[in-house]
Amino acid sequence: MSIQDLEKIFQEKIDNEIKIEPKDWMPEAYRKTNIRQISQHAHSEVVGMLPEGNWISRAPSLKRKAILIAKVQDEGGHGLYLYSAAETLGSSRDEMIADLHSGKAKYSSIFNYPSLTWADMGAIGWLVDGAAILNQVMLCRTSYGPYARAMVRICKEESFHQRQGFEALLVLSKGTDAQKAMCQDAINRWWWPSLMMFGPKDSESTNSDQSMKWKIKRKTNDELRQQFVDMIAEQIKVLGMKLPDDKLQWNEERKHYDFGEINWDEFWNVVKGNGPCNKQRLAARNKAHDEGAWVREAAIAYAEKSKHKKQAAA
């Protein structure tokens, strides 16, 4: 079959909402962009464990500590499903992890900000997981089968994460003046970086057009960002807090909230590796990987030993 015929069959599948599976023919660029997006997503989940991991030993109660441990563990699990999905496209986990550790691969800008107070745990759950879910609910219908299926479970867990974050902030918002101030301060610091999570505006998004045609993405960066602003602008009323944006206002004509301009220089600076915690995050990942070498070696040695035992018994 000619390449043109194969491309036609591929595009027909996409148009008819038939998932692309690992053994199906696919254009090289489709394979590459999926590996790029899924591996970046996996890295984000794993690096995303760090800002919250920072507070496990300082959680204010046993209940909060147990919830936080479970949440951080969930994020590690999401990383595993996603690395596995990317591996079905022919990229090895070792390669992807090496690219993360060398600083070559991207991961979400949001995880390069510091978690300074306990209220940050609430703000991360509510805003960061909230932003992640809006994007990820769409990805449950992405055209590459293994990615779409991984997202179903991830979304269920993320939606629990968001609720626990909101509930943690709700408690603080009803607390002492100091707790209320801590809650507002966390919202102030996490709001704009959360908006940046959706990526550059559509006019600057290099991958969007093609990814929309291939139904890897179902909504554009700006569409999802607007959906997030509309959702959070209502939820914040329940907290009795304020979003740090003077331009935030309901627009009756558009039936959406208007909001202020994002600082794109800050966004690109963080993406290029110069955010407040980029170096710290990569150093922590590299250290964990190096210190875990003996576990990987022991697992390989055990697998070898078991194989020989089986062979000897056969």
Ligand code: FAQ
């Ligand atoms: N940070 O052309 P586009 C989570 C890059 S998971 C860094 O618009 P695309 C769970 C982009 O890679 C959060 N880089 O790109 C959790 C591209 O560079 P490249 C992660 C960014 O792919 C919660 C360039 O800019 N979620 O939070 C960012 O079409 C709490 C041009 O951009 C996902 O990864 C950014 N924010 O759209 C864990 C979801 N935005 O690769 C722990 C899957 C853009 O050409 C605690 N990913 N760039 O060199 C996606 O949906 C898409 O990849 C977008 C970007 C929407 C993120």
